[in-house]
Amino acid sequence: MNPYTVASLVINAMIICILIIRVSRKFDRPENKLFLLFPVLLMMSALCIDLTSELNAARIYGDVFTASAVHMTGLFLKLLLAYIVTIYSFALIEITESSHRSAGKKFLLAVPMFLALIIAILNQKYHLIFWFDSSFVNHAGSFDFLYYLIALFYLAYAFLLLYRKRIFISRTTLYTASILIVFSAAGMLVNSKLHIVNFDIFVHSISCLVMLYVILDSTEMVRMLTKKNKEVTEITQQTIEALTSAIEAKDAYTEGHSSRVCEISCKLAEKMGFNEEQMQNLYYAAMLHDVGKIGIPKEILDKPGKLTAEEYNTIKKHTLIGERITAKITLVPEIHEAARWHHERWDGKGYPDGLSGKDIPLVARIISAADAYDAMSRARVYSPAKSLPEIRQEFIDQRGKQFDPYIDDIVVMIMDEEHPELTRKAQHAETESA
Ligand SMILES: [Fe+2]
Numbered sequence: 001m002n003p004y005t006v007a008s009l010v011i012n013a014m015i016i017c018i019l020i021i022r023v024s025r026k027f028d029r030p031e032n033k034l035f036l037l038f039p040v041l042l043m044m045s046a047l048c049i050d051l052t053s054e055l056n057a058a059r060i061y062g063d064v065f066t067a068s069a070v071h072m073t074g075l076f077l078k079l080l081l082a083y084i085v086t087i088y089s090f091a092l093i094e095i096t097e098s099s100h101r102s103a104g105k106k107f108l109l110a111v112p113m114f115l116a117l118i119i120a121i122l123n124q125k126y127h128l129i130f131w132f133d134s135s136f137v138n139h140a141g142s143f144d145f146l147y148y149l150i151a152l153f154y155l156a157y158a159f160l161l162l163y164r165k166r167i168f169i170s171r172t173t174l175y176t177a178s179i180l181i182v183f184s185a186a187g188m189l190v191n192s193k194l195h196i197v198n199f200d201i202f203v204h205s206i207s208c209l210v211m212l213y214v215i216l217d218s219t220e221m222v223r224m225l226t227k228k229n230k231e232v233t234e235i236t237q238q239t240i241e242a243l244t245s246a247i248e249a250k251d252a253y254t255e256g257h258s259s260r261v262c263e264i265s266c267k268l269a270e271k272m273g274f275n276e277e278q279m280q281n282l283y284y285a286a287m288l289h290d291v292g293k294i295g296i297p298k299e300i301l302d303k304p305g306k307l308t309a310e311e312y313n314t315i316k317k318h319t320l321i322g323e324r325i326t327a328k329i330t331l332v333p334e335i336h337e338a339a340r341w342h343h344e345r346w347d348g349k350g351y352p353d354g355l356s357g358k359d360i361p362l363v364a365r366i367i368s369a370a371d372a373y374d375a376m377s378r379a380r381v382y383s384p385a386k387s388l389p390e391i392r393q394e395f396i397d398q399r400g401k402q403f404d405p406y407i408d409d410i411v412v413m414i415m416d417e418e419h420p421e422l423t424r425k426a427q428h429a430e431t432e433s434a
Contacts, residue, residue, distance in 0.1 A: 038084065041077055048074025058136040065124070068132050072120050075129070075147060082154035083113050089158040109157075112150045119143065233280075240287045251293050251301040257374055262286035264370035271410045272366075285338035285363050286370065292322025292339060319343055319352045337361040342368050345402045357404075365404040369395075369411055372402065388415065392422055 051060060052071035061067040086109060123129045128143040159178075244258045265286040269279055293301060296318050300311045307315065322339030329335045341355060341364035348356030350368075360368075376394060379385040386394065392415050399408040416423045 038081065041081055041084075045074045045077035045081065048077065050074075052132075053138070055136075057132065061136075064132040064134065064136065067136060068124060068130075071130065071132075071138075072123055076116065076120050079113065079116050079147070079151050079154070082151045082158070083110075086154045086158040086161070089161045093161060112153060116147060116150050119147065236284070240284055243291060244287050247290055247293050250296075250298055251290075253301070253378075253380070254290060254293065257378075258287050258290060260374045261289065261367060261370045264373055265366050267414055268366050268370065268407060268410050271414065272407075281332045281334045282363055282366065284332050285334040286367050288322070288326060288335055289338045289342045289367050289371065290318060290322065291325050292318035292320065294325070295321035316343070316351050334361070334363040338364050338367045340364075342371055344368065346404050347401050350402075360404075365407055369403050369407050372398075373411065388419055388422055391415070 048070050050056070052067050052074070057067040057071075061070070090106070090109070119128055123131075123141065126141075127139075128141045129147050130141050130144060131139050133139060247258065248255045262283055265282055266279060269282050274282065296315060300307070300314055303311065319340050319342070323336045326336040326339045338361075340352065341360050344350035344353065344355045344360045344364060345368075346357060346360070346365070348354050350360075373391065373395075376386040376391045377388075392412060395403065395408050395411050395415075399405050403411070
């Protein structure tokens with residue numbers, strides 16, 4: 001076997017092993033593991049090309065046509081790898097810039113690939129790229145350069161794209177990739193004259209691999225974005241907590257109320273199978289459900305004893321004020337939905353709109369139950385705190401009246417889970433009354 005072939009295979013195998021370890025360590029998401037296909041395709045391409053080098057071809061393949069088809073498959077796979085790298089770079093830039101490239105541009109990128117495929121098919125008959133003579137000696141065809149040019153175009157384009165868009169690339173990767181791409185081009189040019197069999201394949205493969213390293217480097221960028229994302233979430237949380245403190249500063253009764261409602265709502269949502277994003281939105285909505293109280297006079301909020309009908313009507317307005325305050329937070333509609341509708345009732349007797357049943361947004365229905373639970377468990381100036389069995393009974397009585405029956409059942413279920421003695425007491429009371 002030609003020493004360059006051996007070198008190519010050994011180095012390819014080594015790099016593939018390193019890559020597989022690196023890829024599996026760096027990419028935790030299962031869809032990214034698909035990228036492991038890359039080294040596998042590369043290995044197949046290298047094998048196809050190396051096993052059709054003249055000496056092997058004569059031994060392995062009975063006829064020139066089969067050897068030629070296998071060799072062409074190898075070349076095509078190699079091109080495909082370069083194409084995948086470019087497409088991947090495109091996608092990466094779309095993600096980081098949140099922009100969508102025109103379909104036309106993407107189509108243009110696919111044109112050289114189609115061209116290469118057509119050349120590959122035609123090569124079998126017209127020997128455009130290469131051909132084997134009857135002694136299985138490989139000769140370059142007249143369009144040999146075109147095939148390498150397409151591969152180089154993809155590699156250079158992907159590289160340029162990543163570099164220009166400032167996708168994180170380590171300096172080592174940048175230099176290595178540049179040197180190998182230059183080598184690859186040189187290999188292509190001197191290939192036929194210097195008879196260095198597989199030189200270009202060898203360098204091309206490494207170029208492909210270096211491109212993959214470039215992409216792996218970009219995981220660094222993903223990490224940076226994740227960190228930024230976390231910071232933004234934290235700032236949002238802190239802002240919401242600050243707003244909640246503003247509500248609580250105004251209304252002594254609400255001290256700790258928002259976070260307790262939030263905690264209960266999240267418990268309910270967990271049982272209902274909310275995903276991470278839904279949970280996050282529910283958290284924001286629950287924390288801010290009473291934000292409208294900022295617009296209610298303090299003397300009414302703090303008034304000891306029963307409220308007059310007029311004062312009660314003023315208090316009710318906190319739902320509308322809350323919606324006005326939060327209307328501009330359009331990214332999380334649950335916030336203004338909860339602010340406006342957390343005092344609606346399943347039977348339609350609530351306020352401000354008298355919505356009923358599933359017309360009330362789900363988040364508002366959850367927060368309404370949590371809000372009532374917290375209100376019942378706290379003593380007010382005019383009403384003492386209810387005991388757990390009393391709260392449980394209230395939820396059973398209000399099932400389908402004040403509360404969504406489904407959510408109501410979950411409240412009772414959670415209470416029974418957390419306080420198993422409640423069920424025993426309830427059963428005891430039932431048998432006694434029977
Ligand atoms: Fe409220």
